[in-house]
Amino acid sequence: MSLSETLPVIDLDVFLSQPENSEAAQQECTKAANALVTYGALLVHDSRVSEDDNNTFLDLLEDYFNQPIDALKQDERPELGYQVGVTLEHTEKPKCAVDEPCLDIIANLDPAERPLDITGHQPDPKCRFFWKMGIPPPYDTKYPSLNAPNIVPQDADINARWEPVMETWGKSMKAAVENVAEMTAIGLGLPRSSLKDAGKYGPHLLAPTASDLVKFGQKDTILAGFHTDLNFLTIHGRSRFPGLHIWARNTGKRIPVKFPATGRYLLVQAGKQIEHLTGGLIKAGFHEVVVNEKTVETIEKRKISHPDRPLIRISSTFFWHLSSDYDLLPIPELASRASQLETGSQAMYEPMKVGQQVQNELKHIALMT
Ligand SMILES: [Fe+2]
Numbered sequence: 001m002s003l004s005e006t007l008p009v010i011d012l013d014v015f016l017s018q019p020e021n022s023e024a025a026q027q028e029c030t031k032a033a034n035a036l037v038t039y040g041a042l043l044v045h046d047s048r049v050s051e052d053d054n055n056t057f058l059d060l061l062e063d064y065f066n067q068p069i070d071a072l073k074q075d076e077r078p079e080l081g082y083q084v085g086v087t088l089e090h091t092e093k094p095k096c097a098v099d100e101p102c103l104d105i106i107a108n109l110d111p112a113e114r115p116l117d118i119t120g121h122q123p124d125p126k127c128r129f130f131w132k133m134g135i136p137p138p139y140d141t142k143y144p145s146l147n148a149p150n151i152v153p154q155d156a157d158i159n160a161r162w163e164p165v166m167e168t169w170g171k172s173m174k175a176a177v178e179n180v181a182e183m184t185a186i187g188l189g190l191p192r193s194s195l196k197d198a199g200k201y202g203p204h205l206l207a208p209t210a211s212d213l214v215k216f217g218q219k220d221t222i223l224a225g226f227h228t229d230l231n232f233l234t235i236h237g238r239s240r241f242p243g244l245h246i247w248a249r250n251t252g253k254r255i256p257v258k259f260p261a262t263g264r265y266l267l268v269q270a271g272k273q274i275e276h277l278t279g280g281l282i283k284a285g286f287h288e289v290v291v292n293e294k295t296v297e298t299i300e301k302r303k304i305s306h307p308d309r310p311l312i313r314i315s316s317t318f319f320w321h322l323s324s325d326y327d328l329l330p331i332p333e334l335a336s337r338a339s340q341l342e343t344g345s346q347a348m349y350e351p352m353k354v355g356q357q358v359q360n361e362l363k364h365i366a367l368m369t
Contacts, residue, residue, distance in 0.1 A: 007255070008035040009265070012046040012179050020192060032180060033187025033282075037341075039248040040270040040285030044235075046176045049264040054237040057169040057208075058314045060161055064153060065127055065210035066310035072127070075151050081362050083203070084130050085151040089212070090123040105286065106226065113254045115226035115245070115288045126223050126289070127210045133170045133318070137201035143324035143355030169237070170206035173266065173318040177235040180268050181320070188278070188334060198277075199232060202321035202354075211289070211313040213241070217299050221291040228284035229271035229319065230361035236267045237316030240302065242294040244315070247286040256292065272361065273322050276349045279335025280342065289315065324355035 010032045018025040035042035065072070075086040106114055132150050152162050181195040211223040223243060236244075244257040246269065259265050275284045299311065322328065329351035330338075352360075 007039055007041055007043050007267075008032075009043045009045055009260075010035065010180070010183065012044055012048075012176060012183075015179060015183055020186070026186070029183040029186035031187070032183040036184060036268075036270050036274070036282045037249075039246075040283055041246055041248070042180075042268050043259070044176060044180055044266050044268055045264060046179075046266060047264050049172050049176065049237075049266060051238070051264065053169045053172060054316055056165055057237075057316060058240060059309075060158070060165045061129070061208045061210060061314040062310045062312050064129070064158055064162075065212075065312050065314070067153075067155060067158075071153070071155060075129075075153055077148070077151070080148050081359075082128075082130065083205075084132060084148050087128040087130070089125045089127050102226075109247075109252050113247075113252055115247075115254070115286075116220060116222045116290050118222065118225035124222070124224050125211065125216045127212075129208055129210075131166045131170065131206040133167075133174055133204040133206050134202055134321070135200065137323065137325065139325070141201075141325055141355075142353065143358075166206055169316070170318060173206070173235045173237065173316075174204060174320070176266050177233050177268060177318060177320045180235070181233060184274075188281075190331070195232075195274075195277075198326050199320060199322045201323040201325075202232070203324060203358075204321055205231075205319045207317045207319050209289075209313075209315045209317065213291075213295075213299050213311045213313055217291060217296070217311070219291050219293065219296050222288065223291065223313065224287075224289040226286055226288045228275075228286055229269065230273070230358060231271040231319040231321045232273040232277075233320045234269045234271055235318045235320065236269075238265075239313060239315050241298050241313040243289050243292055243313065245288050245290065245292075249283050249285070256294070271319070273328065273354060273357065276328050276357065277322075277331060277334075279330030279332075279338045279349055280347055281334045281338035289313075321358070322354045324353065324358070326354045328352055328354050328357055 008031055011028055014028050015025050032042060072086050072088060077085045153159055178196050182192050185195045186192050238259050245254050246257060247254060257267060269285045270282050272284045274282050330349045
């Protein structure tokens with residue numbers, strides 16, 4: 001099953017070129033909201049996106065993560081919960097491995113549709129870089145450690161390329177995900193800018209991950225164990241290596257993510273903040289990154305087509321957050337729709353600041369103590 005056959009494709013071009021109240025635009029918005037309710041994910045077509053920008057970005061990150069470990073270590077900031085700079089391999093734990101409700105979700109899946117076993121709960125063998133893309137809030141924030149300045153790598157060649165490449169690709173993904181937030185708001189019956197404005201000063205992150213496929217390229221290696229994202233919406237560009245699996249809320253099926261072969265597409269996934277704000281009407285989407293058969297095939301092909309390039313799987317990922325000081329509590333109309341959807345026991349969504357929710361989640365995945 002390919003993702004393009006199963007996940008709805010939302011056309012941002014239609015939304016941006018037609019009047020907001022036109023039937024065509026309204027239809028796309030309804031489709032976006034319904035896709036997030038049903039699947040926790042959607043594909044978005046955005047003709048403003050440049051594949052060249054994504055490729056330039058992937059090249060830069062391959063070069064960065066191909067540096068000696070001592071160079072990478074200079075960019076680590078454990079005292080800031082790794083929320084800027086680099087996180088090296090075997091630091092981040094998949095929360096699910098130690099979280100009972102999450103293990104129940106796995107147990108309830110058909111054995112053939114389960115993620116790779118994470119119960120040994122080794123931290124993930126993936127590295128990550130966090131590049132902040134937020135606008136600093138113009139007010140005193142209660143959560144300053146999440147609003148610390150960016151780190152630029154020191155290597156002369158990488159340093160010179162870094163900022164323009166990160167900013168160009170990051171801005172493309174940020175623009176697309178903010179438009180998806182607007183479409184989702186309209187599709188849920190909320191004012192267009194309500195969700196986008198709630199994240200106006202969010203600590204958004206361009207957050208590529210890197211997996212060394214020389215060390216971790218054997219089939220069935222877990223690169224990132226089964227989990228959901230803690231932010232509001234996550235958007236991904238194309239990766240050079242397949243391996244991302246997602247689970248749609250209502251089907252219980254593992255879906256290998258496959259972008260359409262050509263064209264300007266991005267993948268959007270729901271995170272914990274949108275689940276909280278909608279009272280569970282939209283659920284954060286579970287996913288994993290593993291070495292599957294297609295990953296292995298792609299590794300073999302890439303060794304031949306690009307013998308001089310580092311064999312590193314970069315994910316082109318952007319985490320869009322709500323503002324840290326925003327009050328996170330379910331919107332009553334959406335929560336009541338959610339209660340009609342649920343059959344079993346319902347999750348509780350206690351009111352709290354977004355910054356508190358983020359800190360709670362980081363403790364679970366061992367990035368903050
Ligand atoms: Fe994730």
